[in-house]
Amino acid sequence: MTTLLPLADEPTPERADAARNRQAILAAALRLVETRGVACVTMDTVASEAGVGKGTLFRRFESREGLMAAVLNESETAWQASVISGPPPLGPGAPPLERLLAFGHSRLRTNLTHADLIAAAGRPGARSAAAVSFANMHVRYLLGELGVTGDLLMLATALLAPLEMVVLEQQVNREHISIERIEAGWDDLVRRVVGGSPTGGDGAARR
Amino acid sequence: MTTLLPLADEPTPERADAARNRQAILAAALRLVETRGVACVTMDTVASEAGVGKGTLFRRFESREGLMAAVLNESETAWQASVISGPPPLGPGAPPLERLLAFGHSRLRTNLTHADLIAAAGRPGARSAAAVSFANMHVRYLLGELGVTGDLLMLATALLAPLEMVVLEQQVNREHISIERIEAGWDDLVRRVVGGSPTGGDGAARR
DNA sequence: GGTCCAAACGGACCGCAGTCCGGTTCTATT
DNA sequence: AATAGAACCGGACTGCGGTCCGTTTGGACC
Numbered sequence: 063m064t065t066l067l068p069l070a071d072e073p074t075p076e077r078a079d080a081a082r083n084r085q086a087i088l089a090a091a092l093r094l095v096e097t098r099g100v101a102c103v104t105m106d107t108v109a110s111e112a113g114v115g116k117g118t119l120f121r122r123f124e125s126r127e128g129l130m131a132a133v134l135n136e137s138e139t140a141w142q143a144s145v146i147s148g149p150p151p152l153g154p155g156a157p158p159l160e161r162l163l164a165f166g167h168s169r170l171r172t173n174l175t176h177a178d179l180i181a182a183a184g185r186p187g188a189r190s191a192a193a194v195s196f197a198n199m200h201v202r203y204l205l206g207e208l209g210v211t212g213d214l215l216m217l218a219t220a221l222l223a224p225l226e227m228v229v230l231e232q233q234v235n236r237e238h239i240s241i242e243r244i245e246a247g248w249d250d251l252v253r254r255v256v257g258g259s260p261t262g263g264d265g266a267a268r269r
Numbered sequence: 270m271t272t273l274l275p276l277a278d279e280p281t282p283e284r285a286d287a288a289r290n291r292q293a294i295l296a297a298a299l300r301l302v303e304t305r306g307v308a309c310v311t312m313d314t315v316a317s318e319a320g321v322g323k324g325t326l327f328r329r330f331e332s333r334e335g336l337m338a339a340v341l342n343e344s345e346t347a348w349q350a351s352v353i354s355g356p357p358p359l360g361p362g363a364p365p366l367e368r369l370l371a372f373g374h375s376r377l378r379t380n381l382t383h384a385d386l387i388a389a390a391g392r393p394g395a396r397s398a399a400a401v402s403f404a405n406m407h408v409r410y411l412l413g414e415l416g417v418t419g420d421l422l423m424l425a426t427a428l429l430a431p432l433e434m435v436v437l438e439q440q441v442n443r444e445h446i447s448i449e450r451i452e453a454g455w456d457d458l459v460r461r462v463v464g465g466s467p468t469g470g471d472g473a474a475r476r
Numbered sequence: 477g478g479t480c481c482a483a484a485c486g487g488a489c490c491g492c493a494g495t496c497c498g499g500t501t502c503t504a505t506t
Numbered sequence: 507a508a509t510a511g512a513a514c515c516g517g518a519c520t521g522c523g524g525t526c527c528g529t530t531t532g533g534a535c536c
Binding site for chain 3: 077083
């Protein structure tokens, strides 16, 4: 819980060998995941593959979920970059509504692509809650740009919720709904939320 | 996968001793969960407590997640009953919008109450996708009553998504958002979706 | 360069989920 | 009622995630 995020200036930043090992572990894990698939990657394998003791591995990443979250975080970061400074309509330059729709579609595809890794990374407790926060903040920003009023934190959460893997898995694997339909559904949701009558932001709306 | 749901008329309905054991296991599991908490309930414990071999336990419930799902299913069923035929506003008798709001609140509380059990029951793959379907169907019905048009399956999913534990956990444990605020946020979402301008069901709405 | 200690290392060890297979018990059939 | 065979039972066994602790190493300070 303490060393999940590598803060810049802690009392002890990080020892050289520790950093080297973290890199080795992460590289080995990534390679193994791509090669054998997430399910077949054991902690012992990663450890020996990285030329490192098992204990080291667990001290660095806390748990298997933590390790997977770290691996996942690599691509997550790249995605965030493309949202912040990539080409439109996902990146800046397009009108807010288009950006928002593009955001949803992109998130949808990304989640689906990394489905098994997300599953292995477990619930967002171990996984970076930062990822969730980022998405939420961005949606909130776009909603603001669109002139939506109300509890934007809640509204953003509501928009992001249908894009969570738990929901998507149910739709795709269980109910066999096409991705296009899911996208269309999300677009519809966004338009209703954005274009809906403003409640004014207070909770005492009319019944 | 085959015997997850007890179908009524299979070639081999179920042998008497098997049924007896299933009951014993379920009872023991329920008791242990309430006593020690989900985290401390091991399969060995349940087995010995139920006076049954470990193999039996796994044949009946497939996995630990399966067992937990079965335990969870008990209260889930009771809840479904109160939705279908309980007192209003959750049950029938109240106007649709009130029912819908009550439904959300009730679901929210219920999920929060059984948080750890839901976590232990794992992703809805092993868990009864039926539970999800039920909720979805009910919301769809209420949306229909409210005269909402469009892809009701998607709309219902969108309304239910923010009530999933993955989302709630993030809000409650990570962001420390009060339950009242979550409720209010959901109410707002519902009103926007219900009261929003009807898109007519096609995706070609105005920008 | 030498000393010292906190931090990192690594592999033996533990507990639990899940499997396997020989023995047992139920039920349909004659 | 006796028989046959299918379904069930149970506990020994395996593999993996996670912990523990004696040992090693990095680097700050002298």
